[in-house]
Amino acid sequence: MGMTTAQKIFAAHLxxxxxxxxxxxxxxxxxxxxxxxxxxxxxxxARGKDRVFDKTKIKAVIDxxxxxxxxxxxxxxxxxRDWARRHDIKDFFDIGANGVCHxxxxxxxxxxxxxxxxxxxxxxxxHGAFGAFAAGVGTTDLEVGIxxxxxxxxxxxxxxxxxxxxxxxxxxxxxxxLRVIGELTVNGATDRVIEFGGPIVxxxxxxxxxxxxxxxxxxxxxxxxxxxxxxxxxxxxxFISDSFASKEAAVAEYSKWASDADAEYDKVxxxxxxxxxxxxxxxxxPDQVKSIDEMAGQPVDQVxxxxxxxxxxxxxxxxxxxxxxxxIAPTVRxxxxxxxxxxxxxxxxxxxxQIFMDAGFCVTNPTCGxxxxxxxxxxxxxxxxxxxxxxNFMGRMGKGGMVHLLSPATAAASAIEGKLADxxxxx
Amino acid sequence: xxxxxxxxxxxDRSDINTDEIIPAKYLTEITKxxxxxxxxxxxxxxxxxxxxxxxxxxxxxxxxxxxxxxxxREHAPWVFEVNGxxxxxxxxxxxxxxxxxxxxxxxxxxxxxxxxxxLFTYAGAADAAIExxxxxxxxxxxxxxxxxxxxxxxxxxxxxxxxxGGWVDYADxxx
Numbered sequence: 340m341g342m343t344t345a346q347k348i349f350a351a352h353l354x355x356x357x358x359x360x361x362x363x364x365x366x367x368x369x370x371x372x373x374x375x376x377x378x379x380x381x382x383x384x385a386r387g388k389d390r391v392f393d394k395t396k397i398k399a400v401i402d403x404x405x406x407x408x409x410x411x412x413x414x415x416x417x418x419x420r421d422w423a424r425r426h427d428i429k430d431f432f433d434i435g436a437n438g439v440c441h442x443x444x445x446x447x448x449x450x451x452x453x454x455x456x457x458x459x460x461x462x463x464x465x466h467g468a469f470g471a472f473a474a475g476v477g478t479t480d481l482e483v484g485i486x487x488x489x490x491x492x493x494x495x496x497x498x499x500x501x502x503x504x505x506x507x508x509x510x511x512x513x514x515x516x517l518r519v520i521g522e523l524t525v526n527g528a529t530d531r532v533i534e535f536g537g538p539i540v541x542x543x544x545x546x547x548x549x550x551x552x553x554x555x556x557x558x559x560x561x562x563x564x565x566x567x568x569x570x571x572x573x574x575x576x577x578f579i580s581d582s583f584a585s586k587e588a589a590v591a592e593y594s595k596w597a598s599d600a601d602a603e604y605d606k607v608x609x610x611x612x613x614x615x616x617x618x619x620x621x622x623x624x625p626d627q628v629k630s631i632d633e634m635a636g637q638p639v640d641q642v643x644x645x646x647x648x649x650x651x652x653x654x655x656x657x658x659x660x661x662x663x664x665x666x667i668a669p670t671v672r673x674x675x676x677x678x679x680x681x682x683x684x685x686x687x688x689x690x691x692x693q694i695f696m697d698a699g700f701c702v703t704n705p706t707c708g709x710x711x712x713x714x715x716x717x718x719x720x721x722x723x724x725x726x727x728x729x730x731n732f733m734g735r736m737g738k739g740g741m742v743h744l745l746s747p748a749t750a751a752a753s754a755i756e757g758k759l760a761d762x763x764x765x766x
Numbered sequence: 767x768x769x770x771x772x773x774x775x776x777x778d779r780s781d782i783n784t785d786e787i788i789p790a791k792y793l794t795e796i797t798k799x800x801x802x803x804x805x806x807x808x809x810x811x812x813x814x815x816x817x818x819x820x821x822x823x824x825x826x827x828x829x830x831x832x833x834x835x836x837x838x839r840e841h842a843p844w845v846f847e848v849n850g851x852x853x854x855x856x857x858x859x860x861x862x863x864x865x866x867x868x869x870x871x872x873x874x875x876x877x878x879x880x881x882x883x884x885l886f887t888y889a890g891a892a893d894a895a896i897e898x899x900x901x902x903x904x905x906x907x908x909x910x911x912x913x914x915x916x917x918x919x920x921x922x923x924x925x926x927x928x929x930x931g932g933w934v935d936y937a938d939x940x941x
Contacts, residue, residue, distance in 0.1 A: 354941070361923035363941070374793050375839065381796065382934070404794070411794035418796070461838040461862060477840035477866035483937045491923065491933070525781055526832035530861055559835065561861055624781060711790040711837075732785045732836060734808050 341599025343497040344564050345532040348472040348596065352455050354489050363491045367454040368466075369484040371399040372440050375459030377418040379482035391426045392488035398449055399423050400432040400440050403707045408714045438679030438705035441465040441647035445549065446679055448578030452567035452593040457484050462647050462729065463562075464555040468548035469575075470567035470596045472532070475556060495530055495561045496605035497598075498523070501537035504613030509763035511657065512547035513649055513727065513746035515539065516554045517618040521628040522608060529559035531605060534598060539612060540565055545574040546651045553648045554729050557625040566597035617762055619725075620744040623733040631749055634759045641672045641724040642754040643736070644700075644747055646710045649727035650678030652685050654747040659691040661751035661765040662698040668757025673700035674716045680705060698754070712736045725753040768931075770853050770873055770898035772825015774907065776889040779811055782829060783836035784863065786810075788845045790837070798844040805845050826853040826896040828885045834863025843867050853898050855905070855918075857882045868924040871932035873900055875918045888912070900928050 342350070355363040369392075376399070383389050391397055399419055407413035416433075423431035432443060441462050450456060452470035456463060459481040466473035480490050500519055519533075533555045540548065548570075552563025565571075572579070572589045583589040617631040644650070644658055655677060667673045675695050677683040683705060686692050692702055709716030710728040718724055718740025727750050731742040745753070748762035755765070786809040788801060795801055806816045815821065827846070833856040834842055843866045846854065852872045859867075859874050867874035875898065877885070885907055888894040894909030903925075906915040920928075930936040 357940075358922040358926070360921060377796050378798070378840075386934070386938075388938070409794070411796070415794060415796060459838055459840075461836065463838075475838040475862055477838055477843075477862055477869060479840060479866065479869035479933050483933055486934075487937055487941045489937065489941050491937075493921070525835060526858065526860070529832070529858065559832070559860060711785075713790055713793070730785075730836060732783050733810070734789065735785055738789070738791075738808065 340603055341601035343598040343602040343604065344470060344534060344566065344596055345472055345495060345497050345562070348453055348455060349494055351453065360493055361491055362494050363489050364455050366457055366484050366488050366490050367396060368449055368456045369397050369481070369488070370440060370444060370456065370458035370463065371397065371419065371481065372403055372460060373401045373415045373419040374403045375478050375481060377415050379478045379485060380418055380422045382482055383486060388486060391428070391485055394426050394428050396488065397428050397485065398430040398444055399428055400437050400443055401434070402437055402440050404714045405437055405706050406434055436680060439647045439650060439707055441549070441553065442651055442678035442682065445469070446681055448575055451575065452571060453596040457481065457490050461556045462553055464560060465549050465553040465563070465647055467555070467563040468545060468552040468565050469571055470565060470593065472564070473562050493530060495532045497532045497534050498528055499534045499536060499604045499607045501607065501609045502535065502539035502612055503537050503609055504539065504611040506539055506612055507615060509617055509748060509766050510612070510615050511746045511748060512543060512550040514615055514618045515612055516551045517620065517628045517744065518610065518612065518615060520554060520558045520626050522610065523558040524626045525557065525624050526559040528555065531560055532562045532564055533558065533560040534564045536566060541568070544653060545570060546653045550648055554625070557729060567593040617746060617749045619749060619759060620731045623731055625729070625731055625744060631759065631761045634743070635761055636758050638723065638758045639671060639725045639743070639753055640722040641674065641716065641718065642667070642750050643674050643709055643716055643724055643726040643728065644750050645676030645678060646707065646728040647678065648729045649747050650676060650682065652682050654727065655682065655686050655691050658747040658751035659694040661748060661762055662755070663694050665698055665755050667699040667754040670757045671754055673698065673754045674703060674709065675700045676703045676706060676708065676715065678705055709736055725750050725759060770900055771896040772850065773823050774888065774894040774896045775821060775824035775827050776886060777809070777811060777814070777827060777829040778886065778889070780831040781835055782809065782833050784834055784839050784842045785836055787834065787842040788839065793839060793841055798848050801841055801845045802848045805849050822849060824851050826855065826898070827851055828882070828896070829854065829856045830882065831857040833859050835860040838862045840866045840870070843870050843872060847872060853896065855885065855896070868927040869933040871928055871930070873898055873928055875905065875920065877918055881916055900925060
């Protein structure tokens with residue numbers, strides 16, 4: 340019997356199996372941010388164990404509230420900063436170099452096929468786009484990861500999702516993943532890995548694959564996973580070119596992590612997306628999804644473009660294409676947060692930032708901020724936001740506020756009209 | 767042996783998420799104790815008042831499916847812990863929340879929909895209380911002059927974590 344990607348990674352990283360069904364894995368990359376790490380640091384210090392298992396395997400960033408908005412967030416940032424300096428963690432990203440963790444760390448080439456990755460952040464599943472097993476964990480798991488470089492898991496089964504056909508014009512990875520979550524429901528993938536494949540995924544950029552894997556957690560999934568291929572190698576090439584004689588050699592090496600043809604899945608779901616329309620959530624759960632046709636016309640107070648889901652360059656390009664030469668509705672506040680400094684710089688160089696600003700958008704520095712209602716675009720009671728982020732829980736972006744999740748294209752069209760709008764007429 | 771349970775708080779809805787358990791704006795606190803006043807602050811349920819004595823006096827939570835979905839924030843188990851709640855009983859949990867509970871040495875107990883329904887028959891009793899024996903995997907519910915016990919299952923690993931007082935102590939002694 341063949342193995343899935345997740346099974347191969349588990350087998351290669353197994354440190355201990357203290358009980359049947361529980362696997363303790365060695366962790367290749369432990370990622371840290373300033374919201375969930377400081378309490379782990381404080382606990383390690385209180386225990387007299389202020390150590391790190393391997394400073395080269397720890398990556399840290401201040402991203403959730405940056406620049407700090409008040410004394411408390413300044414203290415959190417300081418705790419992470421002091422800790423990173425104390426332990427000589429080279430891959431630490433502070434003001435000027437910091438960005439949303441799940442956009443920044445891939446951009447730096449930190450994630451490789453076959454890796455195990457943990458972080459005290461539920462959207463860690465994003466990094467599975469590289470053929471890695473990447474799981475969000477709590478602060479205690481993170482603390483043990485920092486100290487010992489291990490983490491315990493129940494070995495997850497894998498749900499295979501084949502995205503078949505071709506995505507129609509105006510329909511993107513975000514629409515595809517909303518369709519998948521609508522299919523699976525918010526707990527349909529609990530204790531499961533979601534492996535994305537099929538012709539649509541094969542043809543996707545790494546950015547789009549990250550958008551898919553990013554929202555695996557919204558169906559309860561432990562990690563998203565895409566098989567590593569030539570697209571993966573092209574993305575990683577600046578970081579791996581010294582290790583391989585050719586890209587073909589890298590593809591051949593990394594392909595060993597792909598699921599075998601006869602791998603056993605918990606479930607295989609085939610979705611033909613050739614007739615998919617742009618989608619939009621309507622309630623307070625990410626599986627409450629409707630076609631934009633049914634949602635168009637509902638007024639919005641704010642349009643937010645950014646986050647680990649959709650704050651990457653290709654997202655900005657799509658939105659700018661729609662906004663070029665247009666103004667957003669006077670009733671709408673448009674906010675763009677490019678996910679990393681590099682994305683911001685590239686967007687400036689390509690003239691995208693000019694387009695957003697001419698259209699009436701406010702452009703903020705890279706940060707998670709508004710997505711979880713912490714800073715840079717918090718909603719007031721009763722307000723509605725069309726957002727390219729990943730969670731529409733009641734009050735997520737501000738107490739009493741409502742969020743509609745949608746693609747960057749649909750966000751741009753909605754900004755122009757001041758209400759939820761179909762992007763296809765602008766393309 | 768640490769005591770698990772206490773007065774029962776019934777939360778009759780599925781998919782209660784971590785933002786409802788502890789809103790993100792409080793994630794700027796850097797001690798667990800500071801989370802204490804914000805327990806379930808954004809949860810809206812008929813008849814539920816987050817600021818009530820019933821909420822703050824609870825020792826155990828009984829709820830439906832997919833409890834604790836959303837964020838990885840361990841602040842969710844912590845806000846229970848600092849308020850004296852060390853057991854959550856549900857039809858199912860989101861993975862990270864469930865692991866966070868055991869990692870903190872607390873109990874996240876999954877029961878069948880039928881058994882959860884049975885526990886909810888005590889929801890009307892003002893004195894409803896639950897006691898959990900982790901070592902013997904039994905729980906007892908009392909209230910309104912009635913009482914019953916039932917068996918539950920937790921994985922041997924999760925049980926070991928509860929008995930060890932959490933994952934840091936367990937891992938530190940072993941790896």
